[in-house]
Amino acid sequence: MRPRRLAVGIPALLVVLLALTGPWLLSLSCGSSTTPIGGPFKAAGDGVLLGTDVLGRDVLARVLAGGNTLVLQAVAATILGSLIGLTIGTWAGITHRTRTAAVVLRVVDTIAALPALPLLLLLAAGLPGNDAVVAIAIAIVSAPFSVRVVRERVRALAATDYAREALARGDRRWSRIRYDIRPGLIPVALAEAGIRFVAATQIAATAAFLGLGAAAPAASWGRMVRENSVGLAANPWSVLAPALLLVVLAIGVTALLDRTAELQPGSLTRIEDLA
Known part of the structure; x- marks a missing residue:
C-alpha cells in the first residue's frame, strides 16, 4: 500500500x-473537565x-x-459485533442444516427490523449509567448487518470450484473455512467492521446525547x-x-476504507451488493 x-x-x-x-x-x-472556571459560554481567548x-x-x-469512553464503546461494539457476525454468518453460509440456519436468520432479521434507537434505549435502560451496557447494546443493534454480509460472502466462496473440490475430498469443515473461506472473507469482514465502527461512534454519540x-x-x-x-x-x-x-x-475512516478497496481490486466484494 x-x-x-x-x-x-x-x-x-x-x-x-x-x-x-x-x-x-x-x-x-x-486541568479539570468538571470544575467551572468562568461564566457560561465565555468566548474563546483570554487564556481559555x-x-x-x-x-x-x-x-x-x-x-x-x-x-475516550465514546471511542472505546465503538471499538468494543465493533469487535463484539464482528465476532457475532463472523460466527453466525460463517456457520449459516456453510452449514447443511438449512432449516436451522433459516430460523436463525429470521431471528437476525427480526432484530434488524427493530428501530435502532428504541432498541438501544430499551437495552441500556436496564442498567442506567453503565457504559459497558451501552457498548453491548450497540453491538446487538449492529450485528444483524454483519451476519448478513458475512453469510452471503461465505456462500459465494463456498460455491467456488476449489471449495467444492475440498468438500468432495472430504476435508473437515474447519479446514475448509481456514483454507478456502477465510482468505476471501477477510477483506470483506475488515471493510464491514470499518463501516460498523463509524456507525458505532455515531450511535455512541447519540446515546450520550440522549443521556x-x-x-x-x-x-x-x-x-x-x-x-x-x-x-x-x-x-x-x-x-x-x-x-x-x-x-x-x-469521514476519515470511510475514506480509508475506500482507498483500501481501491488497492485490492477484485478481492473486495461491494458490501452494498451483499446486504
Missing part, C-alpha cells in the same frame, strides 16, 4: 489518538482556548475528557452537543469542537 494513499486516514487516526490520550493529557495539565460551556467549564478540557451511559458531569462529545446547543451563538466552539471531531472521524 502506498503511504500517500493511506494518508486520508491520518485525520481519523489523530481523532482516535486524541480520544484515547485526552484524559492523560488533561491530567498532565492539572475554546472558551467555556453552559456551566462555565473549560471546553478544551471537556473535549480532551469526552472522547445514556455515565451521567453528568462526566464529559462526552455527544452530551456536549446537547448541553451547549443553547449557547451556540455565544460560544460556537462548545458545540462545534465535539461535532467536528465526530465528523472528521467518520
Whole structure:
C-alpha cells in the first residue's frame, strides 16, 4: 500500500489518538473537565482556548475528557459485533442444516427490523449509567448487518470450484473455512467492521446525547452537543469542537476504507451488493 494513499486516514487516526490520550493529557495539565472556571459560554481567548460551556467549564478540557469512553464503546461494539457476525454468518453460509440456519436468520432479521434507537434505549435502560451496557447494546443493534454480509460472502466462496473440490475430498469443515473461506472473507469482514465502527461512534454519540451511559458531569462529545446547543451563538466552539471531531472521524475512516478497496481490486466484494 502506498503511504500517500493511506494518508486520508491520518485525520481519523489523530481523532482516535486524541480520544484515547485526552484524559492523560488533561491530567498532565492539572486541568479539570468538571470544575467551572468562568461564566457560561465565555468566548474563546483570554487564556481559555475554546472558551467555556453552559456551566462555565473549560471546553478544551471537556473535549480532551469526552472522547475516550465514546471511542472505546465503538471499538468494543465493533469487535463484539464482528465476532457475532463472523460466527453466525460463517456457520449459516456453510452449514447443511438449512432449516436451522433459516430460523436463525429470521431471528437476525427480526432484530434488524427493530428501530435502532428504541432498541438501544430499551437495552441500556436496564442498567442506567453503565457504559459497558451501552457498548453491548450497540453491538446487538449492529450485528444483524454483519451476519448478513458475512453469510452471503461465505456462500459465494463456498460455491467456488476449489471449495467444492475440498468438500468432495472430504476435508473437515474447519479446514475448509481456514483454507478456502477465510482468505476471501477477510477483506470483506475488515471493510464491514470499518463501516460498523463509524456507525458505532455515531450511535455512541447519540446515546450520550440522549443521556445514556455515565451521567453528568462526566464529559462526552455527544452530551456536549446537547448541553451547549443553547449557547451556540455565544460560544460556537462548545458545540462545534465535539461535532467536528465526530465528523472528521467518520469521514476519515470511510475514506480509508475506500482507498483500501481501491488497492485490492477484485478481492473486495461491494458490501452494498451483499446486504
